[in-house]
Amino acid sequence: MMPPALVPQSRVLTSPWRAMAIAALAISTVLPFVILLLQSFGESWRWPDVLPSGLTGSAWRAVAGGSLGRAAVNSAALGVATAVAAVCVALPVGRSLAQLQGAWRHVAAALVFLPVAAPPIALGAGLQIVTLWLGIASTSVGVWFSHTVPAIGYVSLLFLGVFTSRGTEAEEAARTLGASTWHTWTMVVIPSLRAPITEALAIAFLISWTQVALTLVVGGGALRTLPLEVLTLVRAGQDRPAAVGALLLIVPAIAALAALRLGARRTDALPT
Amino acid sequence: MLRRVPFPVLLAMLVATPVLFGVAYSALAVLGIAGAGASAVADSDRLFSVLTDRTTWRATGWSLYVAFSSTAIAATAAGAVALLFPTHKRSDRFARSLATLPLPVPHLVAAATALFVLSQSGLLARVLHALGLIDAPANMPALVYDAGGIALILALAWKELPFLAVVAIALRAGIARDLEDAARTLGASPRTVARTVTWPLLWRGLFPAVIATFVFAFGSFESAVLLAPIDPAALPVLTMERFADPLLARRGEAYGLALIALGVAAVAVAAHEVTRARWGSLVR
Numbered sequence: 001m002m003p004p005a006l007v008p009q010s011r012v013l014t015s016p017w018r019a020m021a022i023a024a025l026a027i028s029t030v031l032p033f034v035i036l037l038l039q040s041f042g043e044s045w046r047w048p049d050v051l052p053s054g055l056t057g058s059a060w061r062a063v064a065g066g067s068l069g070r071a072a073v074n075s076a077a078l079g080v081a082t083a084v085a086a087v088c089v090a091l092p093v094g095r096s097l098a099q100l101q102g103a104w105r106h107v108a109a110a111l112v113f114l115p116v117a118a119p120p121i122a123l124g125a126g127l128q129i130v131t132l133w134l135g136i137a138s139t140s141v142g143v144w145f146s147h148t149v150p151a152i153g154y155v156s157l158l159f160l161g162v163f164t165s166r167g168t169e170a171e172e173a174a175r176t177l178g179a180s181t182w183h184t185w186t187m188v189v190i191p192s193l194r195a196p197i198t199e200a201l202a203i204a205f206l207i208s209w210t211q212v213a214l215t216l217v218v219g220g221g222a223l224r225t226l227p228l229e230v231l232t233l234v235r236a237g238q239d240r241p242a243a244v245g246a247l248l249l250i251v252p253a254i255a256a257l258a259a260l261r262l263g264a265r266r267t268d269a270l271p272t
Numbered sequence: 273m274l275r276r277v278p279f280p281v282l283l284a285m286l287v288a289t290p291v292l293f294g295v296a297y298s299a300l301a302v303l304g305i306a307g308a309g310a311s312a313v314a315d316s317d318r319l320f321s322v323l324t325d326r327t328t329w330r331a332t333g334w335s336l337y338v339a340f341s342s343t344a345i346a347a348t349a350a351g352a353v354a355l356l357f358p359t360h361k362r363s364d365r366f367a368r369s370l371a372t373l374p375l376p377v378p379h380l381v382a383a384a385t386a387l388f389v390l391s392q393s394g395l396l397a398r399v400l401h402a403l404g405l406i407d408a409p410a411n412m413p414a415l416v417y418d419a420g421g422i423a424l425i426l427a428l429a430w431k432e433l434p435f436l437a438v439v440a441i442a443l444r445a446g447i448a449r450d451l452e453d454a455a456r457t458l459g460a461s462p463r464t465v466a467r468t469v470t471w472p473l474l475w476r477g478l479f480p481a482v483i484a485t486f487v488f489a490f491g492s493f494e495s496a497v498l499l500a501p502i503d504p505a506a507l508p509v510l511t512m513e514r515f516a517d518p519l520l521a522r523r524g525e526a527y528g529l530a531l532i533a534l535g536v537a538a539v540a541v542a543a544h545e546v547t548r549a550r551w552g553s554l555v556r
Contacts, residue, residue, distance in 0.1 A: 021356060022363065025370040028430065032374075032385040035395060039388055047393050047409060048401040093287060096280040108284035110545045114291045117484070117537045117544075119491025121508045122530035125515075126294020129306075149290045156287055210378035213493040213508070217515065227380050227494070234384045234498060243388075246381040253376030 033250075039243035059240045068245050071229040074140075075209055076252075078225060081144050082208035083201040086151035090200065091193075093152070094159020099168075109160065115153035123150065124217030131218055138220040146218040147211050151204040158203065162196045202256035209252060295534055301527035318521060322528030327510065332532055335507040338421045338500075339490035342428035347482045349429070350436035351474055354444035355466050368441055375434035379427075383495040386427035390415040417501045424499040424506075428492065432485040436478065443477040444470070480548045487540040491533060507533055 039045070040059055042052030063069045097108045115123060127146045128137060136142035174188045190197070212227045221228075226249055233242035285292075301307035302322065303314040322328050353371045357364035374382075389395045397412040406412055415422040447470060455465045496506035505513070507529060514526035 018356060018363070021352070022367045022370070025353070025367055029370045029373050032382070032389070032430075035385060035388055036381075048398050050395070050398045050402050093283050096283050100278060100280050104278050104281055106545045106549055108281045110541050111281070111284035111288040113541050113544065114288040114537070117487045117541050118291045118294070119493075119508055119533040119537060121491070121493055121511045122298075122533040122537070123291060123294060125298055125527060125530040126290050129297050130290060130293060152287055206376060210380065212380055213512075216512070227378065230380055230384065231494060231497070234387065239388065242384060246384050249378050249381050250376070253378065257376040
């Protein structure tokens with residue numbers, strides 16, 4: 001009999017059950033992507049056909065000059081602007097929060113978590129009034145502002161974790177050697193944070209890229225983003241262009257995850 | 273008093289200002305002092321109307337039920353992935369990758385796909401028809417727009433699983449191996465070790481992330497608008513309907529509903545921080 005200490009840890013289930021679990025994971029992960037692809041290329045997919053009767057690329061060809069293409073460009077520009085603004089604000093906030101200890105640290109973390117946790121419709125209620133006062137309601141700038149708020153919350157929490165784990169020894173050493181605050185940030189802090197800044201940019205971009213409720217409440221339909229376009233198409237029963245839009249929404253998200261994983265692999269932060 | 277508050281906490285307050293402002297404005301709007309149809313004198317009509325309307329509590333209860341069910345399914349599955357596939361073997365790595373792959377898929381895409389698969393003329397119904405189990409879409413049990421919220425729960429659980437799996441896998445790798453080794457040396461079977469040592473430690477570490485996903489599921493508008501029934505309505509959808517209502521008094525009620533949603537979120541944030549503070553040190 002094998003000594004207890006040498007029993008492999010993974011054998012909580014026997015092989016057939018493990019194989020079934022992997023198969024179930026594979027189906028639940030891959031099937032939705034396959035369905036979206038078939039839906040986007042399906043020429044006609046009438047009841048009760050299990051597969052489309054033919055394939056066509058017409059919905060994909062229509063992207064470039066159509067509403068989906070324009071919405072994708074709007075969303076991309078909005079995402080980039082949101083990411084840059086969120087990182088510029090969240091980086092010093094996260095660093096500052098990391099210096100806190102005890103109960104204040106939890107109070108500050110909870111405050112920063114609020115815009116992340118607040119249901120978007122409820123958050124939009126407050127942001128709608130702020131943007132009205134600022135004179136940017138129902139404008140692209142107003143939508144950008146509304147996307148930036150939860151993005152700052154997310155990214156501040158990310159930088160709080162980063163600065164908590166890395167400490168400030170390098171900055172203190174630079175200051176001791178006579179570096180100014182500007183030089184400490186530009187020559188020590190930011191270069192050493194290239195990977196977390198890239199991650200933060202990707203996360204903030206995705207928050208904006210996938211945002212629906214805030215765009216609707218604050219934008220009031222003034223800015224057509226890709227998620228709004230997809231939502232409209234799905235609700236209208238336009239399955240083929242809706243599937244194309246859904247796949248367009250996934251592409252940068254998958255690219256961002258791949259970039260994150262590439263960075264994380266170097267630090268063992270995520271499973272491979 | 274503000275002088276006693278550390279500067280970083282003031283910065284955090286600044287980040288939270290839009291939410292705090294939303295709470296203050298919603299409170300004023302539901303009392304009729306601010307917003308559409310506001311007057312100089314506060315009255316409790318809108319507040320009373322929201323709090324005594326059965327629709328409000330049905331929507332809140334239904335959204336809590338959906339968020340709880342989807343999070344429970346996702347957390348159980350994430351824990352199972354971390355427990356069943358912990359090694360560096362290729363099959364375990366493959367299973368972990370499969371579980372975390374849909375991480376960046378937006379809620380909207382998950383909900384749209386659920387609609388394509390689970391509606392009465394969706395892919396599942398077509399497969400059942402091909403197998404001879406149903407004759408027409410009407411014979412397919414309603415999973416979308418149904419009071420049970422099956423499609424919505426499944427779509428949210430599918431969307432939440434990758435995030436919770438990432439956290440669970442990272443926690444599983446960090447759980448003190450000496451505790452598991454001690455249990456095994458004392459004769460515990462792998463299942464007993466998993467049930468009595470690994471799972472309790474994993475669950476405590478996972479709990480803050482579970483709370484976060486619960487509150488995301490509770491507030492998810494796009495999933496609910498595509499998959500939830502009209503009655504009972506999901507709270508985010510009901511709030512949006514009230515915002516767009518042509519009757520000004522009903523628009524004011526939207527702020528009352530937003531306050532309820534923010535209240536749930538505030539409780540979740542507090543629970544998140546308390547559990548992080550209490551259990552965060554149990555896993556390294």
